[in-house]
Amino acid sequence: ELRAPPEKIAIIGAGIGGTSAAYYLRQKFGKDVKIDVFERGEVGGRLATVTVRGQEYEAGGSVIHPLNLHMKRFVKDLGLSTVQSSGGLLGVYNGETLVFEESSWFIMNMIKLIWHYGFQSLRMHMWVEDILDKFMRIYRYQSHDYAFSSVERLLHSLGGDEFLGMLNRTLLETLQKAGFSEKFLDEIVAPVMRVNYGQSMNINGFVGAVSMSCADSGLWAVQGGNKLVCSGLLRASRSNLIAGSVLYIEEKTRTKHTGNPAKMYEVIYQSGPETRSDFYDIVLVATPLNRKMSNITFLNFDPPIEEFHQYYQHIVTTLIKGQLNSTLFSSRALDKFDLSTILTTDNSDLFINSIGIVSSVTENDSPQPLGDRGYVWKIFSQEILTKEQILKLFLSYDYAVKQPWLAYPHYRPPEKCPSIILHDRLYYLNGIECAASAMEMSAIAAHNAALLAYHRWNGHTDMIDQEDLYEKLKTEL
Numbered sequence: 021e022l023r024a025p026p027e028k029i030a031i032i033g034a035g036i037g038g039t040s041a042a043y044y045l046r047q048k049f050g051k052d053v054k055i056d057v058f059e060r061g062e063v064g065g066r067l068a069t070v071t072v073r074g075q076e077y078e079a080g081g082s083v084i085h086p087l088n089l090h091m092k093r094f095v096k097d098l099g100l101s102t103v104q105s106s107g108g109l110l111g112v113y114n115g116e117t118l119v120f121e122e123s124s125w126f127i128m129n130m131i132k133l134i135w136h137y138g139f140q141s142l143r144m145h146m147w148v149e150d151i152l153d154k155f156m157r158i159y160r161y162q163s164h165d166y167a168f169s170s171v172e173r174l175l176h177s178l179g180g181d182e183f184l185g186m187l188n189r190t191l192l193e194t195l196q197k198a199g200f201s202e203k204f205l206d207e208i209v210a211p212v213m214r215v216n217y218g219q220s221m222n223i224n225g226f227v228g229a230v231s232m233s234c235a236d237s238g239l240w241a242v243q244g245g246n247k248l249v250c251s252g253l254l255r256a257s258r259s260n261l262i263a264g265s266v267l268y269i270e271e272k273t274r275t276k277h278t279g280n281p282a283k284m285y286e287v288i289y290q291s292g293p294e295t296r297s298d299f300y301d302i303v304l305v306a307t308p309l310n311r312k313m314s315n316i317t318f319l320n321f322d323p324p325i326e327e328f329h330q331y332y333q334h335i336v337t338t339l340i341k342g343q344l345n346s347t348l349f350s351s352r353a354l355d356k357f358d359l360s361t362i363l364t365t366d367n368s369d370l371f372i373n374s375i376g377i378v379s380s381v382t383e384n385d386s387p388q389p390l391g392d393r394g395y396v397w398k399i400f401s402q403e404i405l406t407k408e409q410i411l412k413l414f415l416s417y418d419y420a421v422k423q424p425w426l427a428y429p430h431y432r433p434p435e436k437c438p439s440i441i442l443h444d445r446l447y448y449l450n451g452i453e454c455a456a457s458a459m460e461m462s463a464i465a466a467h468n469a470a471l472l473a474y475h476r477w478n479g480h481t482d483m484i485d486q487e488d489l490y491e492k493l494k495t496e497l
């Protein structure tokens with residue numbers, strides 16, 4: 021038995037979370053519901069490009085894993101094209117020397133890895149694969165329309181106590197317990213955490229595994245820029261984009277056009293110089309809730325909605341077209357230096373987390389140098405680079421563009437994820453970032469919130485928080 025669909029739904033935030041929520045809500049609630057998406061900045065949010073000498077480069081979320089099935093589906097449904105993320109050779113610098121350097125010969129690489137670290141890179145690959153295998157169960161659950169009322173229940177359904185327990189231990193503890201050596205952790209794992217999450221191995225084990233999965237082959241991106249997925253989803257869901265900053269959300273009783281009173285949410289927002297408001301049956305918040313990032317106040321809720329204080333890691337992306345000062349990293353001159361990405365170990369004297377050559381969002385093959393002044397390099401650092409620091413890294417450069425971010429949560433296990441259900445029909449998507457922040461995680465949270473909102477609207481409690489789903493669905497084949 022289905023109740024009449026809601027009349028109006030509001031989504032706050034037009035990043036990948038908000039726009040994929042619009043897409044899934046349209047699928048579930050049908051064509052008649054009016055969906056408004058509020059965005060105070062650019063559509064795409066943390067998926068954004070910057071322009072260097074007329075070409076666009078990803079400055080935020082850039083790579084997508086081959087097993088990120090929601091992202092894959094969006095690209096297919098929206099008729100977008102993909103580009104493979106260029107590989108290139110990678111080195112690891114410890115502040116004095118390159119402690120590891122890839123070779124262009126596959127066999128040589130294997131020998132080097134075994135020589136330095138025994139079979140630990142193979143064991144690491146197997147550790148990540150086992151977690152990914154369990155993680156993939158979410159697609160099965162969601163394709164059968166099952167929803168979860170908390171991030172913890174969602175993770176528990178994927179692999180039980182052990183899987184959920186990854187949130188409560190640091191990656192370092194987990195991998196030390198699994199017998200990985202200090203050398204492998206310092207020279208391989210820590211540099212991967214620094215390039216991806218700008219943090220040490222003290223992040224939780226789950227986000228550590230997500231980060232390590234970036235070492236898999238087949239990473240890809242959307243041709244023209246990953247943010248095209250967001251604008252495409254907005255269009256495909258026939259949502260109404262409202263350019264404005266949401267200030268307050270308040271629950272109020274309204275008389276509907278049927279003459280009946282109903283509890284609704286008033287969304288009060290600033291659009292240009294004006295403060296406006298509108299009423300909604302359901303609201304989804306698709307932005308991190310904290311003062312610095314969204315500054316939304318919940319008014320007159322009983323019981324009150326808690327304040328969120330999740331601290332987000334400050335990261336700066338700098339794109340520079342120039343000639344690398346390769347002698348900073350090795351004694352070889354530039355023409356003999358064949359590394360295209362340099363990661364760094366956890367050394368507080370280093371002022372960069374990583375540096376690597378990047379392709380523009382339209383280049384389909386290996387990155388090309390722009391004219392005679394070198395490639396475009398992407399640098400991740402904790403602080404904005406000074407001119408002196410840039411001049412240490414480059415022999416010469418002719419353009420630099422800097423983009424600071426409050427990028428992802430500062431992970432500090434044990435993690436307690438914020439609630440998904442903030443109030444009766446008020447949902448929060450970005451709590452999932454406390455497990456791991458990635459485009460696919462926001463898409464999973466969006467699909468889950470759309471299913472949860474739909475089942476709760478229709479009273480389908482049997483579709484929420486089902487135990488032993490994996491076993492149940494196995495026998496349903």
Ligand SMILES: Cc1cc2nc3c(=O)[nH]c(=O)nc-3n(C[C@H](O)[C@H](O)[C@H](O)COP(=O)(O)OP(=O)(O)OC[C@H]3O[C@@H](n4cnc5c(N)ncnc54)[C@H](O)[C@@H]3O)c2cc1C
Nearest residue numbers: 033035036037060065066080081082083266307314458459
């Ligand atoms: C530098 C960097 C590199 C990354 N690299 C990768 C990567 O390679 N692969 C990957 O998968 N992930 C990556 N990520 C993570 C990924 O980008 C994010 O997890 C994802 O984009 C988050 O999407 P979201 O929609 O949940 O949030 P956001 O993209 O932050 O969207 C929230 C939106 O809400 C809007 N908003 C906020 N407050 C209000 C308000 N009061 N009123 C109206 N609108 C509001 C914001 O303007 C924003 O557009 C990276 C992130 C960064 C910063």
Ligand SMILES: CC(C)=CCC/C(C)=C/CC/C(C)=C/CSC[C@H](N)C(=O)O
Nearest residue numbers: 082083084085215216230233458460461
């Ligand atoms: C959710 C799962 C199973 C996999 C996602 C893996 C993935 C693509 C994680 C992204 C991690 C992240 C935040 C990377 C930031 S930096 C990316 C890249 N190295 C760059 O240079 O831009």
